[in-house]
Amino acid sequence: MQIRTTRFGPLEVEPEDLIRFANGLPGMEDCKHWVLLADAETSALGWLQCTSRAEVALAVVSPRRFVPNYQFRVYRSELAPLELDDVKDAQVLVVVGKNDRAITLNLKAPVVINLQRRLGRQVVANGDQPLCYELAHTPAPLKKSA
Amino acid sequence: MLVLSRQRDESIMIGDNIVITIVDIRGDKVRLGINAPTEIPVHRQEVYEAIQRENLRASRLEPKDTRGLGSGKEVRGRRPEAREE
Numbered sequence: 001m002q003i004r005t006t007r008f009g010p011l012e013v014e015p016e017d018l019i020r021f022a023n024g025l026p027g028m029e030d031c032k033h034w035v036l037l038a039d040a041e042t043s044a045l046g047w048l049q050c051t052s053r054a055e056v057a058l059a060v061v062s063p064r065r066f067v068p069n070y071q072f073r074v075y076r077s078e079l080a081p082l083e084l085d086d087v088k089d090a091q092v093l094v095v096v097g098k099n100d101r102a103i104t105l106n107l108k109a110p111v112v113i114n115l116q117r118r119l120g121r122q123v124v125a126n127g128d129q130p131l132c133y134e135l136a137h138t139p140a141p142l143k144k145s146a
Numbered sequence: 147m148l149v150l151s152r153q154r155d156e157s158i159m160i161g162d163n164i165v166i167t168i169v170d171i172r173g174d175k176v177r178l179g180i181n182a183p184t185e186i187p188v189h190r191q192e193v194y195e196a197i198q199r200e201n202l203r204a205s206r207l208e209p210k211d212t213r214g215l216g217s218g219k220e221v222r223g224r225r226p227e228a229r230e231e
Contacts, residue, residue, distance in 0.1 A: 007209060027198035028205065042215050059207050061215065077185035097204040098211050106204065109197045124189050124197065131200050135215075 004054040007047070008037065018051065019113060019120045022081055026109070026122060031056055034120065036113070046093065048111065059096035060111060066135055072110060072125035082114040082121055091115055095122075097132060104132040 003011050017035050024031045031050040039045035044065055050056035063070045084090055091113045095106040108129040113120040150158055157167040164186065167179040180188050 025201055026194060027201040039209065039212070041209070042212060045212055045215055047209075056205050058201070058204055059209075059212050066215075075184060075187040077187055080185065095201065095204045096207060096212060096215070097200060098207055103212065103214060106197070106200055108193070109200070122197070122201075124187065124193065131196055 003035070003049070003051045005049050005057065006055045007057055008049070011035070011037075011049075013051065016118070019048075019118050021120045021122070023121070025058075025111075028053075028056060036060075045096070048093075058111075060093040061096055061105065063092060063094040063105060063107065063110065066105060067107065067133065070107060072107070072129060073127065074123045074125055078121065078123040079112065082112060082119045083117050084114050089114065089116065099132060099134070102134040102136070104134050106131055107133045 001013060001015065003013055005011055013035050019034050019036060021032055021034060023029065028050070031053060033051045034048045035051055037047040037049055039047060039059075044061055046060045048058045048060050079087065079090070082090065093111045093113065095109070095111065097104040097106060107125070108131040109122050109124055111120060111122045152158065152168050154168050154171055157165050159165055163183055165179075165181040167181070168176060169179045170177040182188055
């Protein structure tokens with residue numbers, strides 16, 4: 001099947017590429033089917049592209065790459081719809097945003113995907129987790145002048 | 147909407163296993179104790195609404211906005227330019 005996207009042009013996707021979010025995502029409850037794309041330039045980055053709305057795509061990253069000590073807890077009910085045999089099989093991604101100062105990561109509501117069964121869900125992490133975790137700009141390494 | 151009056155230390159039950167207790171009342175602030183099975187998620191409504199807003203904001207991000215994330219562990223996705231036969 002071919003899908004339209006505003007960012008990446010028309011894309012040919014196979015039915016087995018689709019990831020189903022039974023409840024959509026908060027704010028995009030009508031977006032039930034998504035496809036995970038790798039960014040063409042930045043290997044750490046992926047895009048969750050909605051297959052029914054061309055303009056809806058979310059940049060996603062593996063949080064551990066940027067926040068090595070990131071851990072979160074969720075209620076069992078949040079993960080039950082994903083039909084995971086083992087929680088360790090889940091792929092955890094977080095949504096990338098941007099504010100006036102920095103690129104941000106939504107650590108409060110990670111996206112959890114069961115890649116085998118192609119099921120996904122954005123869960124709400126318990127406790128204090130930042131909705132907009134600002135990534136520090138890596139300063140350019142200083143060169144020794146002498 | 148069902149409206150019930152309760153005093154401090156009184157509770158309401160929802161179904162068989164969810165109990166909401168008025169723990170404290172001070173001015174316009176009410177503290178609730180919620181006893182529910184672990185499989186029932188309990189969240190403040192504003193948390194959910196904040197996630198909705200953040201998702202909508204994030205969905206306006208363009209690829210050019212993400213330069214600066216650098217390289218790192220690859221996200222296992224399809225390459226958009228790869229066409230399958």
